[in-house]
Amino acid sequence: MALSNRYIKLINSLSIRKYRKKHQIFIAEGSKLVLDLINADMEIESIFATQEWIDEKKEISANISQYINIVNEQEIKKISKLSSPSSVFALFKYQHYVLNGDIFDQKRTILFCDEIQDPGNLGSLIRSADWFGIDTIVCTKNSADCYNPKTIQASMGSIARVKVFYCEIDDFFGILPEEYHVLGAYMEGEDVSKFPFKKESVLIIGNEGKGISLGVEKYINHKISLPQSKSPNKSSQAESLNASVAGSIILYELSKHLK
Amino acid sequence: MALSNRYIKLINSLSIRKYRKKHQIFIAEGSKLVLDLINADMEIESIFATQEWIDEKKEISANISQYINIVNEQEIKKISKLSSPSSVFALFKYQHYVLNGDIFDQKRTILFCDEIQDPGNLGSLIRSADWFGIDTIVCTKNSADCYNPKTIQASMGSIARVKVFYCEIDDFFGILPEEYHVLGAYMEGEDVSKFPFKKESVLIIGNEGKGISLGVEKYINHKISLPQSKSPNKSSQAESLNASVAGSIILYELSKHLK
Numbered sequence: 001m002a003l004s005n006r007y008i009k010l011i012n013s014l015s016i017r018k019y020r021k022k023h024q025i026f027i028a029e030g031s032k033l034v035l036d037l038i039n040a041d042m043e044i045e046s047i048f049a050t051q052e053w054i055d056e057k058k059e060i061s062a063n064i065s066q067y068i069n070i071v072n073e074q075e076i077k078k079i080s081k082l083s084s085p086s087s088v089f090a091l092f093k094y095q096h097y098v099l100n101g102d103i104f105d106q107k108r109t110i111l112f113c114d115e116i117q118d119p120g121n122l123g124s125l126i127r128s129a130d131w132f133g134i135d136t137i138v139c140t141k142n143s144a145d146c147y148n149p150k151t152i153q154a155s156m157g158s159i160a161r162v163k164v165f166y167c168e169i170d171d172f173f174g175i176l177p178e179e180y181h182v183l184g185a186y187m188e189g190e191d192v193s194k195f196p197f198k199k200e201s202v203l204i205i206g207n208e209g210k211g212i213s214l215g216v217e218k219y220i221n222h223k224i225s226l227p228q229s230k231s232p233n234k235s236s237q238a239e240s241l242n243a244s245v246a247g248s249i250i251l252y253e254l255s256k257h258l259k
Numbered sequence: 260m261a262l263s264n265r266y267i268k269l270i271n272s273l274s275i276r277k278y279r280k281k282h283q284i285f286i287a288e289g290s291k292l293v294l295d296l297i298n299a300d301m302e303i304e305s306i307f308a309t310q311e312w313i314d315e316k317k318e319i320s321a322n323i324s325q326y327i328n329i330v331n332e333q334e335i336k337k338i339s340k341l342s343s344p345s346s347v348f349a350l351f352k353y354q355h356y357v358l359n360g361d362i363f364d365q366k367r368t369i370l371f372c373d374e375i376q377d378p379g380n381l382g383s384l385i386r387s388a389d390w391f392g393i394d395t396i397v398c399t400k401n402s403a404d405c406y407n408p409k410t411i412q413a414s415m416g417s418i419a420r421v422k423v424f425y426c427e428i429d430d431f432f433g434i435l436p437e438e439y440h441v442l443g444a445y446m447e448g449e450d451v452s453k454f455p456f457k458k459e460s461v462l463i464i465g466n467e468g469k470g471i472s473l474g475v476e477k478y479i480n481h482k483i484s485l486p487q488s489k490s491p492n493k494s495s496q497a498e499s500l501n502a503s504v505a506g507s508i509i510l511y512e513l514s515k516h517l518k
Contacts, residue, residue, distance in 0.1 A: 132488045256452060
């Protein structure tokens with residue numbers, strides 16, 4: 001397929017959540033990310049690549065030749081969302097997950113994003129979850145979209161290995177087994193380095209500006225805290241950490257207890 | 260001062276590192292960030308604010324009235340770098356730090372950014388350093404600019420409390436006292452959760468794609484590692500963590516030893 005103006009328009013519309021959802025397709029760019037998603041068996045819609053890329057990655061490109069469209073760098077520039085377009089641009093199909101009680105069968109640890117706004121933060125959390133062996137993330141419906149190009153870019157392929165569900169707050173907590181820890185990070189709380197984490201945990205990550213919402217807070221049964229180190233040289237200090245950094249540090253502590 | 264076209268042009272040029280450096284001025288937007296920088300005694304160049312903001316923040320705005328220019332929201336839109344412009348836009352003056360042996364007088368812990376590329380990552384690291392009581396960051400000259408609007412935004416005011424130096428690799432390590440740990444994170448290394456950190460440490464954060472450079476690697480005397488948690492359900496897994504996340508987790512472990 002050639003890159004017709006109509007198709008360019010369709011691809012550009014995928015920057016907007018509404019159109020991604022309509023077409024059930026997301027964008028991935030850059031050789032490392034695209035190869036990672038192909039190797040993780042994500043369902044391919046189309047791949048636009050330069051002849052050089054196809055030749056260089058012969059072992060992989062030969063197996064997926066039916067999806068590949070040869071384009072030149074100028075054409076990739078027209079559809080790329082990156083400041084430095086790469087030699088490969090791909091469209092993958094959405095994955096469909098239905099939230100039900102089955103996700104608790106394996107007593108898995110779950111990351112719960114309570115209105116995470118920044119797509120980069122969500123992507124970075126998906127990547128950290130993957131690193132720390134957690135394969136399930138639940139997001140409130142007003143959280144960033146896991147298929148936003150910035151989220152996909154920041155997740156570095158981990159979107160293929162971590163299931164991201166979107167649901168209403170009460171629908172999720174309504175089916176959560178009672179034995180679960182529901183953990184929220186606050187300025188005051190039990191020190192994460194001493195907290196007796198267990199596998200059956202839901203870790204809440206609050207919104208970047210507003211923190212944890214009232215609708216989620218009522219389900220929290222353990223308030224935890226990341227201790228700040230006071231510096232003797234400074235009169236004031238940072239009030240908080242970046243949401244994906246704070247979430248990742250807690251996942252790191254939690255993962256020590258999962259071994 | 261009214262927002263003349265000439266002044267708008269000057270402000271817009273501050274998105275580019277070269278012009279920021281020429282004018283020695285950086286941009287900060289949003290009420291929380293601007294107030295945080297004012298309270299931390301950053302030197303103000305100009306503040307552009309709506310009458311509503313000035314009235315609402317009377318206690319502060321009265322003390323800095325000589326710097327304030329009343330503008331309307333339309334005018335802020337013309338200079339804002341944010342997708343949702345705020346009611347206040349400020350210009351602050353660069354701080355000047357000269358790197359010399361004095362920074363080792365207090366046996367301080369230092370974060371060393373080896374070609375960190377993403378301005379958001381650098382800002383997030385500045386914020387984490389501030390949280391964990393570290394007040395000194397040294398960057399290689401090809402690292403992102405600490406005064407990039409995205410860095411300032413991500414640092415959430417911590418830029419006022421953390422000194423960021425730029426220098427040549429050999430100039431820094433040439434004056435580093437011998438007793439310092441120089442720590443680099445690798446896939447294989449001593450487990451950070453068991454490593455005997457000490458205050459006299461330089462923690463290296465490598466480039467997002469390429470990792471730690473050869474020029475810096477030769478100075479490392481301890482290779483450390485952030486253990487990955489293997490998931491039984493997955494055949495592949497994330498290869499690495501986001502640079503600011505990895506750096507922040509190590510700072511977190513290090514900070515436990517500084518108390």
